Amino acid sequence: MTQIKESSTRNFNKGLSITACPVTYAINKIGGHWKPIILYHLMSGPKRYSELKRAIPAVTEKMLIQHLKQLQDDNLVIRKAENVVPPFVTYYLSEAGEDLTVVLNAMADWGLRDSKRYMKSA
Amino acid sequence: MTQIKESSTRNFNKGLSITACPVTYAINKIGGHWKPIILYHLMSGPKRYSELKRAIPAVTEKMLIQHLKQLQDDNLVIRKAENVVPPFVTYYLSEAGEDLTVVLNAMADWGLRDSKRYMKSA
DNA sequence: ACAAGTACTTACCCCAAAGTATGTAAGCGT
DNA sequence: ACGCTTACATACTTTGGGGTAAGTACTTGT
Incomplete structure (x- = not known):
């Protein structure tokens, strides 16, 4: 059995993805642990x-391509493959991806400031 | 058995939390699905x-207090409880939390711009 | 003949995050 | 005596994100 209430949060979330909140919208696109990090590294040019x-040793290859694919699907990065062997594939930010530099830089700045805050006062 | 390689990504991630990348640092503090949304709503004043x-119907009560607690532990929000019945508890941004307004606003701005991009061109 | 490099793919597994549901304390109004 | 409110706490279950490990295709180097 294990019936689920018809008014459950889960159902609510499935149904209305109309995203009233712009932050929620952004989180759905660039949320997750790896996406911001990948995008951040792509800010310095095609890779x-x-x-x-x-550049990101902590990420597994599976996670890397998985998120690169999602970022492509969300029109944030562009994949360019040259048809040679061995393969030569580059990823770079789309226009929408470039627009994220403001966000990513703000995040990086804050990260630096915040970490310093707790380095002095042990 | 199921031995784990000593040089596995998991071990790597556990060990060095030295956080070379400032974005990674930020993600570890304000990452996750709910934290940015909660912080965003606190930007308009104590709640x-x-x-x-x-304000955030999609969040469950469990998630809400859980993340509010984590945000307190990370010195991003402050909890103020008046000792009355029924309880009167307010949450508001700390100084470090206020510093995030730049990041959150950038995210919100981007979210709006990006969503508009795909509204016209169906 | 075989290892090495590039850019993946795939199967399998585990754990932590998130959801479901219910309970609690303390007082107020009726 | 009972229900209502607020701000939680907690047991139990589920989902899926992420890690592990191995394989693929094609070519160059030795």
């Missing part, structure tokens, strides 16, 4: 798949 | 627990 992997 | 709940 190959292997370059990204080396 | 009672029940006010927050009403």
Whole structure:
């Protein structure tokens, strides 16, 4: 059995994805642990798949391509593959992705400021 | 058995939380689905627990207090309880929390711009 | 002949995040 | 005596994000 109440939060969330809140909208696109980090690294210019992997050692290859794909689907990054062997694939920010630099830079700035706040006062 | 490689990504992530990347640092504090949304709603001034709940209908009470607690632990919001019955508890942004307005506003702005991008061109 | 490099794909598993549902304390109004 | 309110707490279950490990295709280097 295990019936679910018809007015459950889950159903509510499934139904109305109309996203009243712009922050919620943004979170749905760039949320998750890896997306902001990947986007941040792409801010310094186009990168190959292997370059990204080396730049973010903590990410697994599975997570990397998975999120790169989602970012493509959300029109934030563009994939350009040259038809050679060995493969040569580069990823770079789309226009919408470039617009995120403000957000990412603000995040990075805040991160630095906040971490300093607790370095002095142990 | 099911031994784990000593050089696994999991071990890597556990060990070095030194956070080389400032974005990673920020994500660890304000990441997750609900925190940015909660913080965003607190930007317009102190709010009672029940006010927050009403402002964010999609969040469950469990998630709400859980994240409010984490945000307190991370020194981003402050809880003020008046000792009356029925309880009167307000949450508001700390100094570090106020500093996030730049980030949150940038996110909200981007969210609006991005959503408009896909409203016209169906 | 075989390892190495590039950019993936796939199957399997685990755990933590999130949801569901219910309970609690303390007083007020009726 | 009972229900209503507020701000939580908690047991129990589910979902899916993320990690592990192995495989693929194609070519170059030795």
